[in-house]
Amino acid sequence: MIGRLNHIAIAVPDLATASAKYRDLLGAQVGQPIALPEHGVTVIFIDTGNTKVELLEPLGEGSPIAGFLAKTPGGGMHHICFEVADITAAARALVAGGARVLGDGEPKTGAHGLPVLFLHPKDFDGTLIELEQHR
Numbered sequence: 001m002i003g004r005l006n007h008i009a010i011a012v013p014d015l016a017t018a019s020a021k022y023r024d025l026l027g028a029q030v031g032q033p034i035a036l037p038e039h040g041v042t043v044i045f046i047d048t049g050n051t052k053v054e055l056l057e058p059l060g061e062g063s064p065i066a067g068f069l070a071k072t073p074g075g076g077m078h079h080i081c082f083e084v085a086d087i088t089a090a091a092r093a094l095v096a097g098g099a100r101v102l103g104d105g106e107p108k109t110g111a112h113g114l115p116v117l118f119l120h121p122k123d124f125d126g127t128l129i130e131l132e133q134h135r
Ligand code: CO
Pocket: 007, 009, 079, 081, 111, 130
């Protein structure tokens, strides 16, 4: 079902500090900050060739990563995202197999403008998994 690893998302308390380390110490191709107020984050994309790292900083009230950073103030890996060809079929198969889809179970438009959903981390060994539809 799952295709390529689209990105690894890391929640960080300070985007400028975090992205400078990727650029200056790791020598990575680091993009500019992009504010996504409708998703409650500011993101910086880092292209690593075979996938991307996305650094996420909370933006505004009720950010979806605020709770994570309250528990992990130094930052940490927040989720990994795999591509799927048909997100509705994927959700149906996952639920039939006993996995939990977060929220109301329906795909939403994600940070890349594509349909996404998230799977319960307790069903995947403590890892929050995002599925993003790519046709
Ligand atoms: Co993501």
